[in-house]
Amino acid sequence: MSPRYVWARQLTAFAVLLAIWDTAGRAGLLNPMYLPSPSQIGAALVDLFGSGRIWTHLEATFTAALVGLALGIGAGILLGVLGALVPLIAELLAPVMTLLNAIPRVILAPLFVIWLGIGIASKVALAFILVAVLIFFTVFSGIRQVDRRLVERVVTLGGGRWALVRHVYLPSVAAWVMGNLKVAVGFAFTGAVVGEFVAASRGLGYLLSFAQSTYNSALMLALVLLIMVVVLAIFAIAGRLEKYLLRWN
Amino acid sequence: MLEGASLAVEDGQFVSLVGPSGSGKSSLLRAVIGLQQPLRGTVEREVPPSDVAILFQDDALLPWKTARDNVALGLTLNGMRHRQALEQADLWLDRLGLSGLGDRFPRHLSGGQRKRVALAQVLARGPKLLLMDEPFASLDAIVRARIIQDVASLVERGRISVLLVTHDLEEAISLSDHIYLLSRGPRAHVSRDYSVPLPRPRDPVRARVHAAFAPVYEKIWNDLSHEVDRRP
Numbered sequence: 001m002s003p004r005y006v007w008a009r010q011l012t013a014f015a016v017l018l019a020i021w022d023t024a025g026r027a028g029l030l031n032p033m034y035l036p037s038p039s040q041i042g043a044a045l046v047d048l049f050g051s052g053r054i055w056t057h058l059e060a061t062f063t064a065a066l067v068g069l070a071l072g073i074g075a076g077i078l079l080g081v082l083g084a085l086v087p088l089i090a091e092l093l094a095p096v097m098t099l100l101n102a103i104p105r106v107i108l109a110p111l112f113v114i115w116l117g118i119g120i121a122s123k124v125a126l127a128f129i130l131v132a133v134l135i136f137f138t139v140f141s142g143i144r145q146v147d148r149r150l151v152e153r154v155v156t157l158g159g160g161r162w163a164l165v166r167h168v169y170l171p172s173v174a175a176w177v178m179g180n181l182k183v184a185v186g187f188a189f190t191g192a193v194v195g196e197f198v199a200a201s202r203g204l205g206y207l208l209s210f211a212q213s214t215y216n217s218a219l220m221l222a223l224v225l226l227i228m229v230v231v232l233a234i235f236a237i238a239g240r241l242e243k244y245l246l247r248w249n
Numbered sequence: 250m251l252e253g254a255s256l257a258v259e260d261g262q263f264v265s266l267v268g269p270s271g272s273g274k275s276s277l278l279r280a281v282i283g284l285q286q287p288l289r290g291t292v293e294r295e296v297p298p299s300d301v302a303i304l305f306q307d308d309a310l311l312p313w314k315t316a317r318d319n320v321a322l323g324l325t326l327n328g329m330r331h332r333q334a335l336e337q338a339d340l341w342l343d344r345l346g347l348s349g350l351g352d353r354f355p356r357h358l359s360g361g362q363r364k365r366v367a368l369a370q371v372l373a374r375g376p377k378l379l380l381m382d383e384p385f386a387s388l389d390a391i392v393r394a395r396i397i398q399d400v401a402s403l404v405e406r407g408r409i410s411v412l413l414v415t416h417d418l419e420e421a422i423s424l425s426d427h428i429y430l431l432s433r434g435p436r437a438h439v440s441r442d443y444s445v446p447l448p449r450p451r452d453p454v455r456a457r458v459h460a461a462f463a464p465v466y467e468k469i470w471n472d473l474s475h476e477v478d479r480r481p
Contacts, residue, residue, distance in 0.1 A: 149309040156282055156303050157323040157370070167322065171313045248313045248354035 036218035044222040058230075060202035061192050064120050068127020069188035075128070076135025077173060083136070084143035093136075100133045106190065109198040118199045127191030131184045135177060142176040143169065178245050181238045189231050204230075256429050256439055258378065261408040263401075265421035267469070268431025269477045274414040278303065278380045281412065294378070299327055302376035304384045308367040310355040316342060316366045317351035323370045341369040345399065361392035368396070372403060379404060381413045385420070394454050397424065401453045418473065422465055423453040430469060433476050441472055 001009075018038050024030050025037025032040060048054040083090040108129060112122040150168050159167065177184075196205025204227055211219040258264045266274050279285040281292050282303045294301065310319045320338035325331055342351050345365040355363050364384070371379065385393045401424055404411050415421050421428055425445050432440040446461045456462060 147309075149305065149307055150311060152284055153305070153309040153311070154322075154326070156284065157374070158299055158326045163326055167311060167314075171311070175313070248315075248356060 032217070033215060034217060036221065040218045041221045041225065044216075044218040045226065048219075048222065048226075054226075057203050057207050060120065060123075060200075060206075061189070061196065061204045061230075064123035064192035064195065064203065065127050065185075065188040067120075068124045068191055069131055069184060071124070072128045072131025072188065073135050073177060073184065076132045077139050077177065079132070080136045080139025081143065081169075081173070083140045090140075097133060097136055097140075100129070101137065105130050105133065106194045109195050112195065113199045118201060123192045123195035123200065123203065123205075126195040127188040130187040130191040134180060134184055134187060138176045138180050139173055142172060146172050175246060175249070178242045181242055182235055185234050185238050186231060189227070189234070193227060256442070258410045258412050260377075261410055262427060263404065263411045263413070263425045265413045265415060265425040265428045266431060267415060267418060267421050267428060267473065268437065269433045269473075270416075273437050274431060275382050278382050278412065278414055281378075282380055296377045299374075300377040301380065302371035302374055302378070303380040303382065304367060304371055306383045306386055308355070308360075308363040310363060310366055310370070312355050315352050315354055316347065316358065316362075316369075319355070319366055320370045320373055323374050327374060337373055338369070341373040342366070344403070345369045345372075359392075361388055361396060364388060364396055365399075368400065368403075372407070372409075375407075376409060378410045378412070381411065381415075383415055384413075386416070397453050400424075401451065405450055418466065418469060419457060420453075422462060422469070423447075423451075423456040428469060430472055430476065433479055440476065443469055 021030075022037045022039055025032065025035075025040070030037065036044075079089075079093060083093050106126065109122070109126050112125045116122040116125055146168060151164060154164055154168055192203065193205035193208070196203035197209045198205075200206040200209075204223055208220060208223050211217075211223060256264070256266070266277065268274055276285060280287045281294070282301055283292075283298060310316075311322070314322065317335060317338045320341055321331070321334035324334035324337055329337070339351055342348065345368055347362060347365055347369070350358065350362065355366070358366065367384075385396060388396065397420065403409075411424075413421065413424065422445055426449075428443045428445060429439050430441045430443070431437050443465060445465055447456050447459055
């Protein structure tokens with residue numbers, strides 16, 4: 001089999017599966033309460049966009065995820081750099097970060113709702129904490145592994161502390177962060193959606209929770225599909241960005 | 250560890266340092282350029298630190314900068330304007346036979362090309378003293394011979410003093426005016442030194458078949474073998 005047509009074979013298999021699933025649904029073999037047919041899921045999607053009520057939810061989730069992502073990357077870099085450069089900060093931060101890394105951080109969601117309310121702040125906080133811990137460890141361990149030879153190269157070319165930061169440390173940090181950007185994007189959306197699922201009045205997570213409470217499987221699967229598409233689209237953008245910024249690699 | 254190394258590099262002279270592994274050759278170079286402090290004693294340099302350059306065994310170019318930017322970095326760090334530094338960088342890339350490769354990142358260059366970029370980077374700064382720590386060890390024979398030819402002619406023309414550390418005796422003789430032999434460590438020291446009576450200007454590849462080459466080689470090789478065999 002030619003490896004060139006992998007995608008064609010995958011697509012065919014997927015279409016066949018969908019056809020069987022849809023036919024079984026139409027023939028009444030599947031209970032739509034548990035497993036709605038693809039056409040019902042499609043109808044739910046069309047309804048979400050057709051009625052226009054999806055936009056406010058998409059906006060809420062995107063805002064929470066992207067703000068949490070940006071703040072988390074910023075804080076992760078800052079703490080990672082400080083931790084790597086100031087031993088006292090490393091001493092104090094390391095156990096906290098290790099604990100935060102050891103637990104599934106989404107379990108903090110109910111706590112954030114109590115602290116910050118059911119508005120967007122609690123979702124931003126959850127996305128933030130998921131991303132910040134990841135980026136902290138990336139940067140913290142990365143800085144300690146900066147290639148000594150590059151440092152010596154810049155020093156022997158006459159570079160001082162600032163030149164080292166600008167030409168060696170910052171590009172290294174950028175490379176590690178970019179290498180983890182996709183994971184961070186995934187984490188940010190996880191944080192936003194889980195936060196909304198716990199308690200919210202808007203957002204894809206809120207819609208999921210609503211669909212669950214009304215036993216609306218078609219809506220739930222439509223939302224899962226939508227979240228997949230959204231995250232894949234962001235992955236594609238992050239991938240492009242990574243490819244451009246790491247083009248030297 | 251190296252103990253009591255006393256050697257001098259005269260203006261415009263090409264000096265090599267050969268000796269068994271672990272005799273502290275690299276440490277000596279690192280001390281001269283200030284990457285490492287000698288435990289005792291001093292390094293006397295008549296040239297300011299900005300006139301000293303070092304070429305390491307690995308090329309250690311910044312992977313996120315293009316060949317041109319890597320060369321220009323050595324100039325901007327010493328206060329040259331960015332635009333002028335880029336022009337100079339292109340000039341030096343041309344001189345080292347890398348015309349048209351300025352936009353490539355180190356990863357997309359061959360080992361020999363990277364070595365040439367590193368050379369352009371240090372030579373562009375117009376050093377008076379060039380230190381080299383086994384700079385050609387990782388290259389294959391033909392690439393190596395051609396780079397050595399270019400280095401020899403560039404330092405000869407620029408009247409740059411060179412201190413080369415190498416394991417390769419033929420390389421040392423064909424390039425140098427003077428050679429220091431280090432004894433085996435621990436407590437290594439300069440055990441002997443030799444003048445190389447080969448004429449200048451000199452092509453280091455052809456120098457190997459010059460009548461004066463073999464006697465020097467024979468003499469240093471005997472002393473070097475003796476050092477390697479000596480029980481510490």
